[in-house]
Amino acid sequence: MSATFENNLLKIQKKIGSLKFGITVIILFTLCMIVGTFIESTLGTDFANRFLYKSWWFFLVQFGMTLSIIFAALLRLPPKKRLYGFYTVHTGLVTIAAGSFITYYAGVDGNVTLYPNENQKEVELNKDVVVFRYPAQDKKIVYELPYSAFAKNVDATYDDIKIKDFLPFADSHLTWLQTPFISNNGQYLSAQYFIENSNVSQDFVLSSHPYAIDFQTSLQMGLLNIHLMAASTFTCFAENNPSDVFFWNTATGECFTPEKIKVKGQKTAQGTRFFVFKREGEVLTFLPEKGPWPMNLKNPKDATAIEDSPWRVFSKLIFKEKPHLFLFGKHFVAWDKNAAAPTWIHGDVGDKGIDLPWMDFKLSLLQLEEKKYPALVPAYKYPKQLNGTLVSGAQKAVNIEIENQNFWITNERPLEFMHKNEKLIIQLKKQTLNLPFALTLSEFKMDKDPGTNNPASYESFVKIFNSDENVRGNAHHVFMNNPVKYRGFTFYQASYFPVDEAQTTFGSVLSANVDPGRIFKYFGSLLLVLGSIWHHFLNRNRKYV
Amino acid sequence: MKNFIASLFLLFPLTLFANSFCQSNIDDLPIQQNGRIKPLLIHAGETLKILTGKKSWEGANPSTTYCELSLNTPIDLTMPIEHVELKTALSLTTKAKVIAYKDAINFKDDLRRKMVLIKEESSYKKSLQQFLNRLGLYEQLITGDDWMIYSKGQWAPLKAVQPEDVMTSKNTYISQHGDRYLVELTMHKLGLPHWALVISILALIFYVSFRSFYPGLFLASLTLLTQVTYITFRIYVSQRAPITNMYETVLFSGFGALALALIIGHYRNEKKFILVGLTYNAMTMMMINFAGGMLNPQIGPLVPVLRDNFWLSTHVTTIILSYSALALSWVLANFALMQKKFKGMSTADEKHFVDLIYTTLKYGTVLLGAGVILGGVWADYSWGRFWGWDPKETWSLIVLLIYMAILHGKYTSWIPNNRFIPLVAGAFLSVMMAWFGVNYILASGLHSYGFSEGGAMFLGTFFLVQFIILGVTLNPKRKIA
Secondary structure, eight states: HHHHHHHHHHHHHHHHHHHHHHHHHHHHHHHHHHHHHHHHHHHHHHHHHHIITHHHHHHHHHHHHHHHHHHHTTTTOOGGGHHHHHHHHHHHHHHHHHHHHHHHHOEEEEEEEEEEOOEEEEEEEEEEEEEETTTTTTTTEEEEEOOOOOOEEEEETTEEEEEEEEEEEEEEEEEEEEEESOOGOOOOEEEEEEEESSSSSSEEEEEEEEETTTTOOOOEEEEEEEOOOOOHHHHHHOOTTTTOOEEEEETTOEETTTTTTTOEEEEEEEEEEEEEETTTTEEEETTTTTOOOEEEEEEETOOEEEOOOOOOEEEEEEGGGSSSSETTEEEEEEEESSSSSSSSEEEEEOOSOOOOTTTTEEEEEEESSEEEEEEEEEEOOEEEETTEEEEEEEEEEEEETTEEEEEEETTTEEEEEETTEEEEEEEEEEEEEEEEEEOOOOOEEEEEEETSSEEEEEEEEEEETEEEEEEOOOOOETTTTTTTEEEEEEEEEEEEEEOOOOSSSEEEEEEEEEETTTTHHHHHHHHHHHHHHHHHHHHHTOOOO | EEEEEEHHHSSSHHHHHHHHHHHSOTOOEEEEEEEEEHHHHHHHHHHHHHHHSSSTTTTOOOHHHHHHHHHTTTOEEEEEEOHHHHHHHHHHOOOOOOOEEHHHGHHHHHHHHHHHOOOSHHHHHHHHHHHHHHHHHHHHTTTTTTTTTETTEEEGGGGGGGHHHHHHHHHHHHHOOOSSHHHHHHHHHHHHHHHHHHHHHHHHHHHIIIHHHHHHHHHHHHHHHHHHHHHHHHHOOOOOOHHSHHHHHHHHHHHHHHHHHHHHHHHTTTTHHHHHHHHHEEEEEHHHHHHHTTOOOOOOOOOEEEEEEEEHIIIEEEEEEHHHHHHHHHHHHHHHHHHHHTOOHHHHHHHHHHHHHHHHHHHHHHHHHHHHHHHHHHHHHHSSSSSSOOHHHHHHHHHHHHHHHHHTTTTTSOHHHHHHHHHHHHHHHHHHHIIIIIIIOOOSSSSOOOOOTTTTHHHHHHHHHHHHHHHSSSSSOOOOO
């Protein structure tokens, strides 16, 4: 080592251990934290962690501080009595830093969600992963997504599957996408409607397109049921025929009522209604109240449905009691039971709005598509936190390309796909850790403050089952400020959630934790406090210039 | 007498009964609300405060007003309205400050519908929420649903009990559960916060105007004793450590600062400390007595994680005491700045001030460091997380580091004495941020109390005044001739 190199090294050490460097790095660290608290307050805890608190550069600042603390003590050796407190404080700080690093590197911090009386072995951790599962082969590939705050182009490939973009914070928007094939007889409809009355106003989308996985063909809005039907069945639906049924061929799209083909309904020995007619040499038997398919009555006691037949029967009887709205793209049909003469009403839903027979509803058509299908496409959105939950940008999404098709997968729902004739399930979720034992919530108790609905205290009774030891012990009592320790893990009562509508039964969320750095942090803290008191004591008579 | 009134009820219409019964002494009737048993006077005052913004209505005894309202006596109670959009929605002029409840009721359905349709959490939505909450409470009150009476071993609302039960509820309750709840009534009637404020200010006057030490010392001790008594009362009534909400932390910090000032002043033989302690104490007492919108004296139930007296008494008290010590440094620094600017200060004087400030900072930073660590240990014990970058946690660390930077800097040429003093004055703003700012401005994280009225304005004013003092007292760079 040359003299100048050694000299330079010494100079650097002196710089790092100098007071002025120390103060600079303290101020830098402090400024980062101040910014961090404001970011957390507006954009939420997760974003603040990803952007700042768990970022590499903040880690570098903390590392710089630790270096400064170490060198400050090293440069002021050999030990002087008046500095004993100072050495202790700095040693304590470094010990805390070491402990924190150990926790970061080797620790476990996650949540265990317990449903009443169900076994649970999974701890949900913090990182986002994409899980590719082939259930037939029992094969699972887990890809860890980057812990970024912004949208990131991942560009990872496995076989012919490519993970393209990851959006850690997103909101989905309604987008109309071009359909790659023309629908069958115009059977695949997608439409966006708007319904309103003096209390509510809402737009909704219904679609029968097979690619529209985000939308259904029926929707329930309070007491009102809304159904999207094939356009070709409109005329039959609208008819006020006495039998209130009609027949429909899904392949050709034709429909007709029994009155039209002059077929009468008959009753079986049990009193069930049935219709029989002949079409193109085929005898079709329908029991409208039993099912929509034609029935095979070879065995009179046991009628089975011929589900691969294109024929269907539709019974309109059951839709007269409760409010049901049938939409056919541009047209609608509904049973008006409050009219002077109850009848099936029908008409065109324009963009001006037509009146429905219930709750003063007005319905208008916003968009109708046969060549496009609706999809909820996620786009990056800055998160917004309110009262501890995200109100915006709460979704996570990842864009995956398989066999040259693009799919968006969100954390709300996995995607099923036939990949090379194997069923593949792709899921965007949080990384999980499997425990070597199972937890079961045997009981959950919650006390309320007298006369209020606020929880005063809540506690879980958790049984731990370990197949190795064949231990099925008594229920451990876990509640706030009282955790349970088992096999290196500590489980704390974190929160709870209702599992039924009435909010009488609850599931429990425990936080699961392994902290190998704990002892360092505690010991370092002790040194820190005692050292600072010692320092002031040693220097109590020293006057400063 | 009570039996006579009871018999009157049987003979006379309800309103007449209401009049005489409600005007009798009913302050000490037990009532169960907000999760605990308290004297009626306390609850009545709190209810009126929520409904009208004031603790009493038109000079009447709050219990009487509460009683009359519960018996549906027509009283023209008004609700304070501040938000401009809300005034418009209620067909009020911008100058109007209140709306009568009987008129407000007509707007209930309309405004509820409006509130549901607002998607964003705006201040208008919050004021609508508050409007509806107050209306809800009012309606509950006038139907007799708010007044819980102890009868037949249970708590039932007024409308479900017999009139005789109302009269005898107090004695029934005391015979079965004791009269511990009455201590709160004594505490309330003693009016200790008012006395403490008066005595603190008197002590200050003695110090400043008459320059006599011993009367001032006597008064300082007296106000300290008053505050200790009040705090002890609160501990007894709430059955927990006296630092669970903003009101209590402000109260405790004022007491802590004065006590600390007296102790340090005695051991260092430095009379200035008492003046410093009294100044801060008088400020906190003024906030306790006048800042009722921001600081709520109500003793309410705690969230489950706080129901641990050990950690409350160790972690929170240590932090608040550190704030007290740092507050002393802040007062000292501002005194020094003003004396230097308006009266002149020698280098020796300045050194002396710096020495005093340094003494308070020693206690402040050690207590703060210990408090931060105790918070980490509590979090580790409760949730397995020693440090979570929660805003309150992070801000307490920010405060500690700012003071650490200043104390370290004192050893370098960067911070000579004349820079040390204004830096210490400004550093206290970080304490205010950690103490109030996190709750009232950042309003997120585990320590949030929700965005309260006046908090942001208070902080803004505090910052502004401190900046003005700094701006006025800092010497411009001397021109070298």
